[in-house]
Amino acid sequence: DAMVIQNPRYQVTQFGKPVTLSCSQTLNHNVMYWYQQKSSQAPKLLFHYYDKDFNNEADTPDNFQSRRPNTSFCFLDIRSPGLGDAAMYLCATSRAPGTLNTGELFFGEGSRLTVL
Amino acid sequence: RKEVEQDPGPFNVPEGATVAFNCTYSNSASQSFFWYRQDCRKEPKLLMSVYSSGNEDGRFTAQLNRASQYISLLIRDSKLSDSATYLCVVKRGNTPLVFGKGTRLSVIA
Numbered sequence: 774d775a776m777v778i779q780n781p782r783y784q785v786t787q788f789g790k791p792v793t794l795s796c797s798q799t800l801n802h803n804v805m806y807w808y809q810q811k812s813s814q815a816p817k818l819l820f821h822y823y824d825k826d827f828n829n830e831a832d833t834p835d836n837f838q839s840r841r842p843n844t845s846f847c848f849l850d851i852r853s854p855g856l857g858d859a860a861m862y863l864c865a866t867s868r869a870p871g872t873l874n875t876g877e878l879f880f881g882e883g884s885r886l887t888v889l
Numbered sequence: 890r891k892e893v894e895q896d897p898g899p900f901n902v903p904e905g906a907t908v909a910f911n912c913t914y915s916n917s918a919s920q921s922f923f924w925y926r927q928d929c930r931k932e933p934k935l936l937m938s939v940y941s942s943g944n945e946d947g948r949f950t951a952q953l954n955r956a957s958q959y960i961s962l963l964i965r966d967s968k969l970s971d972s973a974t975y976l977c978v979v980k981r982g983n984t985p986l987v988f989g990k991g992t993r994l995s996v997i998a
Binding site: 806813814815816818821861863877878880881882883885 | 991
């Protein structure tokens with residue numbers, strides 16, 4: 774059974790039209806992440822939550838926002854998508870960091886965003 | 890310079906071949922190292938951790954050289970199902986994982 778579920782799997786939007794992507798997890802993990810991955814590129818971390826603590830990467834544009842209303846759910850809001858925001862958005866979870874060699878992230882299947 | 894560098898490939902190898910991927914990392918404070926596998930248009934999944942003494946999991950062998958800041962993955966007896974992108978991943982303390990761009994492998998019948 775899927776443990777990290779992302780919706781929708783495919784999202785088509787128009788330039789400038791807000792989009793919300795959702796992620797839910799059944800693992801009860803403390804940490805949830807949002808990554809952006811463009812074709813042939815490394816997954817790029819946008820931000821992550823450690824419980825309710827929000828950690829934004831320095832180079833994440835303001836256009837990207839996130840909410841985590843409870844342990845199980847996390848949302849990625851793209852306020853005004855541009856053509857350059859077309860990508861796969863990956864949600865991942867992990868147990869609380871701090872244990873050496875704890876490196877397993879559990880990814881959802883991703884939400885592929887197309888911007889017209 | 891990117892924190893994690895990999896040869897993007899693609900590596901095209903026949904079934905049964907042995908293939909090796911290399912990865913270098915720039916931050917000497919990196920403590921933990923991993924290889925993830927990502928199939929086309931799918932999410933990354935952990936393949937194996939990399940331990941200082943080197944470790945093996947079936948046909949897969951991972952090596953770490955801290956002095957040279959270098960990690961490798963060796964795949965023996967390649968199968969068609971090994972075709973994927975292999976992502977080198979490093980971790981420093983409590984910071985999130987940093988992914989390389991990946992090396993694409995195509996195993997050909």
